[in-house]
Amino acid sequence: MKPHRKQRLLLIGLMLIGIGLAATFALKAFNENLMYFFSTTDVAEGKAPRDALFRLGGMVVKGSVERPGADLLVRFKLSDFSKEVTVEYSGILPDLFREGQGIVAMGRLDGRGVFVAEEVLAKHDENYMPPEVADSLKKAPEAE
Amino acid sequence: MSFIPAPISRFFHRTASPPHFYTLADKLLPWLTVLFLLLLIPGLYGGLVMAPADYQQGDSYRIIYIHVPAAWMSLFIYVLMAVMGGIALVWRMKLAEVMLISSAPIGAGFTLVALVTGSLWGKPMWGTWWVWDARLTSELILLFLYLGVTSLYGAIEDKRSAARAVSILALVGVVNIPIIHYSVEWWNTLHQGPTVSKMDKPSIHISMLIPLLLMAGAFKVYYAIAVLQAAKLELIKREPSAQWVKNLLEQNA
Structure with missing residues (x-):
């Protein structure tokens, strides 16, 4: 050359x-700002902001979704498999919202330590499969 | 001393001469078109008709047969442009400049397709058209980089110095590519993690994966067709009074 x-x-x-x-x-330097959401452990450890809007992400705990009134209020628990946070939301949930699904909620913590959400977005996972395969995967652990 | 063997170097220099490249492109184009259709038709049929519905998203997931290949191409073309930019800067090869500048609008198109289809899917699935998470934002920056390359090239009158400026912009922007790819792993994003390029086996069922790979192949070949045509035009625009262009006109007359 x-x-x-x-x-x-x-x-x-x-x-x-x-x-x-x-x-x-x-x-x-911008690492914190690039995080789209905080995890439930961050909230439990007090890393999430107090008295400010932030996003909280986690899995909807199975069997935790309840509707206490006749209105749209939904109460459920979010978890990252170590700490849980209770979330309240009043509004229409996205298609993919279901128990065991990852979601991201935007809102703030109130005095009781409950996260009051103003917006709930479903976080989709990276798995794609036909329903029959999903069914057989679900059955497999039960058979053991 | 050269680390490239002489025959390969000779091959490159011959291919890179404009008249030789022009005739080569003309010969390749029909074959590429046939290959494109051979990949596209089974890919679309497999993806939209044969592949089963998803266990969570139903039929909505089928947007991946456009969205994912387009997003892959948006990254692939930019890396290619940066490589061309490097070659253009070091070896001052005219063909590399032409390929770089011809790729930019095509890459911008793929980026736009990825952003728009993702947005259309995001509304029903996530519950929002757009969020400012790391993946979506860095992909939007990529679109602006493509547009920046095209406008910078158009703004400078002298095309040789324009090509040099554009090559540097393409090289600087390449830092965005790993950020886009790893954004879903480095930060908490609303966008899901990688499905196909995971180290262990892909987390997509084989019946859905095959049409996806066919579509990815079809998009690659489409890019080749589009870039060769654009490069042919750009070559003539660059040297309108060259002897080989005159010969070409006489042949076609």
């Missing part, structure tokens, strides 16, 4: 390394 080409190649390499490093540091 000709020397001036080698020099340009080196220059491009250095430029890419520089930009990569700059981006890494910038992303590290």
Whole structure:
């Protein structure tokens, strides 16, 4: 390779390394803001903001969904498999909302430590399969 | 000293000469079109008709047969553009500049398709058209990078210096590509994690995976067709008074 080409190649390499490093540091600095939601453990450990709107993500605990009144109020527990947080929401839930499904709720903590949601979004998982396969997967652990 | 063997280097130099590339593209295009249809038709039929409905999402999940290949292409084309930019800067190869600039509108198109289809799916499934999570935001930045490449090229009169500026922009922007890909793993996002590129076996049933891979292949070939046509036009626009263009006109007259 000709020397001036080698020099340009080196220059491009250095430029890419520089930009990569700059981006890494910038992303590290903004790490908190890039999190779309807090986990339920964050809330239990007091890492989530008090008296401010934030998003809370987790799995809807099986058997925890209840409708205490005749209105749209729904109460359920969210979990990340270590800590649980009770959520209250009044409104229409998305299609994919069901027990055992991941969701992201936006709202704030009230005095009782209950998360009052203003918006509930379903978080979809990365598994795709036909219903028959899902059924047989569900049956498998019961057979054991 | 060169680390590229002489015959390969010779092959590249010959292919990179505009008249040779032009005739090669003309020869390749019909074959690529046939290949495209061979992948597209079974891919669409398999994805939209034969593949079973999903256990959670029902038929709505079928948007992945457009959304996922388009999103893959949006990343793939950008990486290709950055490589072309590097070649254009180091070796001053005209064809690399032409390929870079011809790829940008196609990449922007794929990015837009990925964003729009994702949004259409997001409303019924997530409950919202758009959220500012890391995956969606970084993909939107990618769209602006593509548009930036096209507008920067158009804004500079002298096309050789325009190509140099665009090559640098393409190389700088490539830092966004790993961010898009890993955004769903590094941060909590509403967008789900990767399905197909996981290290263990893909978490998608085989009957749904095969049409998806066929569609991904079809999109790749479509890109090849589109970029070759755009590059042919760009080559003529670059050298309207070159001898080979005159010969070409006489042939067709």
